[in-house]
Amino acid sequence: MGSVGRIRGQTEKLIRRSILQAIFEQRMPPGARLTEDALADTFEVSRTIIRQVIARLAQDGILIKDSSGATHIASPSRQEAKQILDVRRMIEPKVVRTLADRAADLSFADLQAHLEAEDKARKQNDRGGLVRLTGEFHLLLVQHTQNAILVRLMTELQALICLAILLYASGEDACPEDEHRRIVDAIRAGDGARAEHLMLHHLDHIERDLKLDDLRPDVQIESALTWLSGRRSGD
Ligand SMILES: [Zn+2]
Structure with a gap:
């Protein structure tokens, strides 16, 4: 080039x-x-x-x-959000287990600083900042694997989950309080099984908060208009 x-x-x-x-x-x-x-x-x-x-x-x-x-x-539709979370459940528990196995070689300074930034946003009721930070926490974990393909994949999945949170989340937080800290503690302690279990539980928690089983129709005027224009052009 x-x-x-x-x-x-x-x-x-x-x-x-x-x-x-x-x-x-x-x-x-x-x-x-x-x-x-x-x-x-x-x-x-x-x-x-x-x-x-x-x-x-x-x-x-x-x-x-x-x-x-x-x-x-x-x-993203509710079904797509569910599929994205299914993929994350396949990946992220393994990521934290791998990191725990390599805990001795990891630097925890950035993760520690990140957890403090999340606490601060939570105290200040900065919801937009908190959604971004809690999403970035998951990317930060993946970056510690130094696997560029995984980082790229998770960046895309994270962007789509942020959009799904905007559409469907019911709670005030994107990621429940303290769960990130407990995951980092398990990694630092080198307890891979615990880190994996906590991450799985955490992703389940996110999915519950998204209320993806809610039967209310997705109210979105844009997709409604697209559907209508498709009907009009005759199918
Ligand atoms: Zn989280």
Whole structure:
């Protein structure tokens, strides 16, 4: 890749990161429509770059292109949220067990600082900040595995769960108080079985808070309009 290509690749990555961050902070509502023009103006880049960014985020399931070519922030259904949590249950308990097995080689400073930031957001009733931080906690754990593919996968899953929390969460917290701290304590103690058990319990807890079995229909005008436009064009 030439230097122009490399710079463009870096720019795309930065924009992608900004959009993910906005989703983590709940600044971008599920279902919201995005246009190439608006994004190109916001980031002061060409539409070519924006098209690449959109293509990648669409590939990851974070942005959705509808049949008219319009781009929307994903709006995961309850069933999709359940599936994402099923995948996380397959991955994250193993992640913390692996970390506990390597506890002697790990640095806990960033995890400790992170837990304190969560406590602070909780005390200040900063719900947006807390949803972002509790999500980032899970990414931080995965980053300690130093497995880039796992980090990428979890980043995508985390963005989708943040959107699902916005849509379906009933409680005030994204992750229940103290559960993160107990997981870190088990890792630090090198107790892999306990860390694995606590993570599984924690993910179950998140799923319960999302009320995914709730029978209320998802009230979303955008998806309703998409459905209606599909009906109108005759199927
Ligand atoms: Zn959590």
